[in-house]
Amino acid sequence: MTRRLTLAVAVALAAAGPALSETLPEAVQFERGAVAASLTGMPGDPEAGVKVMTTNALGNCVACHLVSALPDVPFPGDIGPALDGAASRYSEAQLRGIIANSKHTFEGSFMPAFYKTEGYIRPGNAYTGKAATEPLPPILTAAQIEDVLAFVLTLKD
C-alpha cells in the first residue's frame, strides 16, 4: 500500500528539522501492537498527562477506567479495567501502542484510537455533529500521548 511512501515522507520530514521530529500518526510503526520509539523523541510530562487523562475533550481515560492514584476524579467509569498496575502488566512500548491505537492490541476494542487521522465513518468536527474532512487532527497530539504514557508508567503494582 502507500505505507512505505508515507514513511519515506515522514522520514524526510523528520530529517528536515527538530520541530518536525514528531512521528506522524500514519507513520507510527506498530509491532504486535507495541510502539518502541517515542513519538516526540522526548520523555513526556506525567503531570500534563493527568490533565489529558481527566479532560473530557482530550483523553478522558477516566470515563472508562478507574485510576486509584487519582482519587479526586469524580465518577470514574468501569468500562475498561482499572489502570492500577498497568505498567507492571505491559512494557513501555506496549503501553505507547495501546494509548496511540489500542485496536492493534485489542482487536475491535471499544477504546478510541487517540493517534489516528483517517479511515472513519462519517467523521465529525469534534463534538459539533457537523461533518469534517479527513485527515482529522488526531484526538491527542504526539506530545500528549507521551505525557499520558509518562503518567501511566508510574502505575506499578
Add this chain to the structure above:
Amino acid sequence: MQCKSKTAAVLAPVLTLAALALPGHANPVDDQLVIEGENGPVEIVTEAPAPDHLKGVLETIYSGWRFRNDETRALERDDFDNPGMVFVDRGRDKWNAPIGAKGESCASCHGGPEAFKGLRAVTPRVDEKTGALMTMENYIDACLTQRMGLESWNWTSTDMSDMLALISMQSRGMAVNVAIDGPAAPYWEKGKEIYYTRYGQLEMACANCHEQYFGHMIRADHLSQGQTNGFPVYRLKDAGLLSAQKRFVGCVRDTRAETFKPNSPEFKALELYVASRGNGLSVEGVSVRH
C-alpha cells in the same frame, strides 16, 4: 478490524488479561414501576424477555428507567411529580385549538386523542395505504400539511413534542410491538446496520454502549440499553421533552461523528429498529430521565 492477523495470535496473554474485564451486563436497579395517573395506577413492564430477533445477543430487555437513580425514578411514579405532564396538557390545548387554515382542530376530525390509543406502541410502521415508513411525527405532519393547510412544525419543536406526549400517553402501559417483517423488513435491516456501525472519530456504534456495555458506568452515566419505550422523555438536564430522534442526534454527536438529521431516512429506519429491540416493554407515556 485492522491488523487482525498480527494481533490475534501474538497477544493471546494480553487478551486473557482483558477477558477478566469483559462486560458483565451488570446491575439495572431491581425495582418495579406502577404509575399513579389521573385514571388510577398503571403497571409498567420495565423488564421483559428479549424479542426473538435478539436471541443470542440479549436475554432480557430493560427500560432505561431501571438504570436511573432513586430520585429520578421516583419522579415517574406519580404524574403529579412528573415534570413532563405539563407538556401533555399543552398538547391537549393544541389538539383542541382551531389552528387549521379553515379553523379546523385535530379534534374536529379525530374527536378526542383517545382515538389514537395503541398507535404509539406500533410506530414507526409502514403505512398500509401509502407504503411509506411513518413515525408519529410523520403522521402529525401529514395532517398539518395535507389536511389543515399549515406549514410543517419543526421536527424538534415544542409543538411537535407536546403533541407526541399527548398521543403517547394514550398508549401508556401497552406493550411496544412494532412490526419488523413484510414491508417493514428492508427498513428494519437498514436500521440494524446503522445500529452496529461504528461512527465518528471515536468509532462507536449504538451497540457498543447500549448492548456490549449497558449496566456499566461511562463516567457519571449509567449506561442503559438505549430503549425508546419511554419516549418522549422529560430530560432533567434539558428541562424539556426529547423525542427519540433528538436523543439519537446527541448520542451520535458524542462519538465525534457527523449526525443524521431528524426525519432523515437513516434515523427513521434506526428508530424502527431500536423500537423493535424494545418489543415487549411498556410504553411509559412521558418518562423522566436525567
